[in-house]
Amino acid sequence: MEFKDYYAELGVARGAAADDIKKAYRKLARKYHPDVSKEPDAGKRMAAVNEAYAVLADPEKRAAYDQLGSAPPPGQDFRPPPGWDDGMEFSGREFSGRDAAGFSDFFSEIFGRRSAQGSSFGAGSNDHHARVLLDLEDAYTGAERQLSLRVPKVDGEGRVALETRTLNVKIPAGIREGQVIRLAGQGSAMGGEMQGAKPGDLLLEVAFKPHARFHPQGRDLHMTLPVAPWEAALGAIVPVDLPGGTLKVRIPAGAKPGKQLRIRGKGIPSSPPGDVYFDVRIVVPPAATPKEKELYESLQKEANFDPRKDWGRAP
Amino acid sequence: MTGKEIREAEILQEACLTLEQLCAAAALERDWLIRHVEEGLIPVAGTVVAEWRFTTVHLRRAKRMHEIERTYDAEPELAGLVADMLEELDDLRALLRRHGLA
Numbered sequence: 302m303e304f305k306d307y308y309a310e311l312g313v314a315r316g317a318a319a320d321d322i323k324k325a326y327r328k329l330a331r332k333y334h335p336d337v338s339k340e341p342d343a344g345k346r347m348a349a350v351n352e353a354y355a356v357l358a359d360p361e362k363r364a365a366y367d368q369l370g371s372a373p374p375p376g377q378d379f380r381p382p383p384g385w386d387d388g389m390e391f392s393g394r395e396f397s398g399r400d401a402a403g404f405s406d407f408f409s410e411i412f413g414r415r416s417a418q419g420s421s422f423g424a425g426s427n428d429h430h431a432r433v434l435l436d437l438e439d440a441y442t443g444a445e446r447q448l449s450l451r452v453p454k455v456d457g458e459g460r461v462a463l464e465t466r467t468l469n470v471k472i473p474a475g476i477r478e479g480q481v482i483r484l485a486g487q488g489s490a491m492g493g494e495m496q497g498a499k500p501g502d503l504l505l506e507v508a509f510k511p512h513a514r515f516h517p518q519g520r521d522l523h524m525t526l527p528v529a530p531w532e533a534a535l536g537a538i539v540p541v542d543l544p545g546g547t548l549k550v551r552i553p554a555g556a557k558p559g560k561q562l563r564i565r566g567k568g569i570p571s572s573p574p575g576d577v578y579f580d581v582r583i584v585v586p587p588a589a590t591p592k593e594k595e596l597y598e599s600l601q602k603e604a605n606f607d608p609r610k611d612w613g614r615a616p
Numbered sequence: 617m618t619g620k621e622i623r624e625a626e627i628l629q630e631a632c633l634t635l636e637q638l639c640a641a642a643a644l645e646r647d648w649l650i651r652h653v654e655e656g657l658i659p660v661a662g663t664v665v666a667e668w669r670f671t672t673v674h675l676r677r678a679k680r681m682h683e684i685e686r687t688y689d690a691e692p693e694l695a696g697l698v699a700d701m702l703e704e705l706d707d708l709r710a711l712l713r714r715h716g717l718a
Contacts, residue, residue, distance in 0.1 A: 330687045336680075336702050363682040445622065469622045479672045481632055482625040504633075504641055505625070506672050516714045580715060 304379035307353035307366065315367070319358070327353040352404045364410060369411070381411065433482075433505045435472065437512050437522075440569045441544040444476035448505075462496045470505070475571045478517055480507050515544070520575025521568045527584045528552055543567060545579065550579060558583045617682065633670040642679045649678060657681065657696040 311325045316410070331348040333340060340346065356362045369381055379463050390473050404530075439446075450466045472483065487503035509517055516523045533541065536554030540547050548567055560581045570577020588594045639646050650665060652658045658678055660668045670678075677699050684695040712718035 327688060336705065470625050472623065473627055476627060480625060480627055481672060482627050484623050484625055493683070501640065504637065506675070517640075518710065518714065525716040551678050580718075 302379050302407055302411055302462060303405070304371075305405055306371070307356050308351035310349055311357065313357075319360075322354070322357050326350065327356070348404070352408050355404070356408070358410065365411070379407070387552075425541055429609050431503070432463065432504055432508055432510055433470075434510050435476065437509050437515055438544040439472060439595065440476050440509070440517070441474060443530070444472045446472060450503075463465050472507075475569060476507050477569055477571070478507060478509050482507060520571050520573075522575065522577045524577070524579060526550065526552075526562070526579035527582050528556070529586060530583055533557070533581065533583050541579075545570070548577070552581070556581050626714070633675065635665055635668055635670070637710045638675060638678065642675055642682070644678060644682055647684065652681065652692060655692065657692055674705075 308317070311322060311324055311329065313325045317325075322353045329350045332338060332345045335344050335347055338347075373576065400592060417460070431448070433446065435444065435446070438444075444463075446469075447466045448470055451466070468484070468487065470477060470482075476482065482505045484503040484505070486501075506600060514524050526539070526541070528537070528539070531537075532552055533556040534554065536551050536556070537552045541550050542548075544568060548564060550562065550564065552562070558581060562579040562581065564565050564577045564579070566574045588592070588597050618620060633641065635646065635649060639642070639649055641645045649658070651669060653660050658674055658681070660674065680699045680702060681692070681695040684690050684698050685692060690698075709718060
């Protein structure tokens with residue numbers, strides 16, 4: 302088992318006062334807040350900081366952790382000294398079982414078995430929730446996905462261990478971001494097996510992996526459609542590959558940059574199906590070769606075009 | 617669980633989670649959620665608890681508010697204000713992505 306130095310994680314001394322620990326935690330919680338942090342591994346660091354604080358902010362857990370001593374020499378596995386936890390009881394109200402599901406094996410080994418007695422696990426329901434990342438294509442075709450979930454589980458002696466469950470799930474076509482899918486009877490059976498309670502449902506919130514071209518919004522898809530100046534000026538029919546197949550999109554003559562084109566019914570299949578929105582973006586061709594330069598020069602001579610005519614003239 | 621069996625998933629309707637399901641999903645206490653809905657900090661249609669139905673937008677908001685209150689001992693109103701701003705940020709980021717700017 303890998304030893305976790307919770308004091309180092311929060312950047313405080315071993316004897317730090319509770320107030321200093323709280324202050325250090327809040328500072329780091331702000332730094333690594335997943336919604337605003339620019340740090341590349343913010344989510345991971347936040348989980349580590351939460352874990353450290355879950356232990357050091359709780360006087361019982363902190364005392365027990367201090368009993369463990371310090372990190373073993375590099376390359377050596379950590380083993381708790383015998384009898385280190387005699388007479389200790391953890392109530393563990395601060396962090397829930399689901400927070401703890403993201404914590405390290407070190408945490409679950411040292412603190413898991415005691416906190417099961419507290420109020421944290423199984424808050425009156427055995428439903429379990431997780432987020433599942435799908436490809437946008439899955440919404441068009443439906444998909445089978447293998448999901449791995451880390452769930453806290455109580456054994457016959459009331460000890461909690463993190464267990465990895467693998468489920469094969471068939472996801473129906475037409476799924477949209479933010480929707481919840483339910484797997485009946487696949488929720489956690491926290492505390493339930495012992496009391497003969499029924500396991501709850503597994504609720505999965507659907508999110509799509511970011512796609513380079515398509516941006517789903519509800520049933521609709523949004524994308525940028527790059528066009529050449531002559532396609533915009535003269536009109537054109539351009540083929541566009543969508544998750545549901547290739548679509549021929551008609552660009553009307555005189556299309557302006559920023560114009561939005563809508564193709565009905567080609568978004569995420571549903572009842573009714575979503576639409577696809579294209580934002581027209583005009584790409585300026587380079588004048589790289591002598592021939593291309595010549596063409597630009599003749600256009601400059603022939604076309605009566607002033608892109609700044611709206612500015613008016615200086616007095 | 618062998619992982620060989622295939623489970624059929626069922627899509628729930630848009631506003632689908634009951635109070636109990638939301639509490640379980642976000643690891644929240646029932647009283648905490650009721651208090652926040654009644655004070656208008658988590659806006660939900662319906663006048664009685666049994667009528668309330670939540671979406672994943674509510675789920676995210678409740679988790680964010682709970683985390684802010686816990687981390688900073690924040691007043692619920694302040695956590696609500698932060699959640700409002702984070703939601704605005706989500707919308708703006710989605711808008712930027714749709715226009716290929718992020």
